[in-house]
Amino acid sequence: MNIKQFRYSADNLGYVVYGNKSAMAIDGGAVSNILSFINQSNLELKYVANTHTHLDHTVGNQSLLKQTDAEFLDISTLLKKETVEIDGEKIGTLHTPGHTPDSICFYFDNILVSGDTIFNGKIGRCFTGDIKAFYKAIKTIMAFPENTIIYAGHDYVEEYIEFARSLDPDNEHLDPYLQAYDPDHVFATLEDEMRVDPFLRFNDEKIISILKKRDLPVKTEYDRWKSMLSLM
Numbered sequence: 216m217n218i219k220q221f222r223y224s225a226d227n228l229g230y231v232v233y234g235n236k237s238a239m240a241i242d243g244g245a246v247s248n249i250l251s252f253i254n255q256s257n258l259e260l261k262y263v264a265n266t267h268t269h270l271d272h273t274v275g276n277q278s279l280l281k282q283t284d285a286e287f288l289d290i291s292t293l294l295k296k297e298t299v300e301i302d303g304e305k306i307g308t309l310h311t312p313g314h315t316p317d318s319i320c321f322y323f324d325n326i327l328v329s330g331d332t333i334f335n336g337k338i339g340r341c342f343t344g345d346i347k348a349f350y351k352a353i354k355t356i357m358a359f360p361e362n363t364i365i366y367a368g369h370d371y372v373e374e375y376i377e378f379a380r381s382l383d384p385d386n387e388h389l390d391p392y393l394q395a396y397d398p399d400h401v402f403a404t405l406e407d408e409m410r411v412d413p414f415l416r417f418n419d420e421k422i423i424s425i426l427k428k429r430d431l432p433v434k435t436e437y438d439r440w441k442s443m444l445s446l447m
Contacts (some may be wrong), residue, residue, distance in 0.1 A: 216304050218321050218366065220400060222244035226370045227271055228401060230328055232321070234302030236385040237261040240285070241321060241328055242368060243275040250282060252324060253294070260285040261301065264293060266330025266368055267318040282392060290317045311356065313349025314339040327359060327405075330368040335403045336375030336392070339368075340447060350440045361406035362382050370401045375412075382446070383421060417443050 216287035216383040218230045229250055230241040239262040243249050252259050262284040265272050268290065280412045287297065298305040299321075310321045311332040320338075321328040331339040333356055376393050379386065388410040392403065409415045416422045422427055426433050431442035 216301065216306070216326075218326055218328070220366060220402075221248050221252075222370070222398075223248075223275075224271065228366070228368055228370055229272075229275065230329070230365060230366060231260075232301060232323070233258055234304055237301050239264060239299060239301055239306070240275070240279055242266055242330065243279050244271065246275045246278040246282075249275070249279065250356040259283075261404060262286055262288050262299060264288045264299070264321075265290065266320065266332075267315045267317065268329070269426065272330065272368060286367075290319055301427075308342055309355065311352035313343060313345060313352050315342045316343055316345075318352070322359075322363075325360065325362050326364050326366060327356065328366045329356070332356070332382060332386060333365060333408070334367040334371050334375060335396075335408065337373050337378065337412050341444065346441060346444055347437075349444075350437060353415070353440075356405070357409065359405055361404065361409075363405040364402050365405060365408055366402050370398060372396045372398075372401060379411055379413050382425060386411065386421075413446075414443050 216234050221229045227244055229243050232239045237256045238260050240249055241264050245445050263276055263279050263285045293308045294310055298307050306321050306323045311318045311320050314331045318332050376389055380389050392411045413422055423433050426442045433437040
């Protein structure tokens, strides 16, 4: 199974996941570029899907559906099915509420398409206000293998690494992370994310120390999670 990233608007990132013959568009706002890629690669666009239903992620759906014979898979259908099959290979779906109630991630091989649940450099914002559900979602992602490649819904890398630096200026992993950043292909491993993203480091002694200095609760893991979210 393969993945191709497409940038659209200012910082949105969409994807085509594909096999030898068929493909699925995820957050397919880059309609013309996606269709060019599909045609040039002699692929059939079989499905159109989204990581969540914010307009900037669904904006390409209708155009892709009108110009192809693809089937739209809404999020409730995806969660019921649990997997999507492309050329005999399965793509899993994972409910990760927090940014929105309907947020999901797609995963296959060592790849996680995370939408706005987790970005490269920082987690997403919990617009639902349900920080417990978001905590569970993030903990689920953190349990994936360290070599999992995170493909996010936006490119905020430079901004978010500078935020991480403002919080923990001595973090030796920040400069190498930023040096590896390529705006034409935005990704990082989960291992790297857990080194640089302070919102994934709520059990790190350095982060705990920072929270203590700010008189924020640190007694339990969930306390530390809530304290970190208060810094957003």
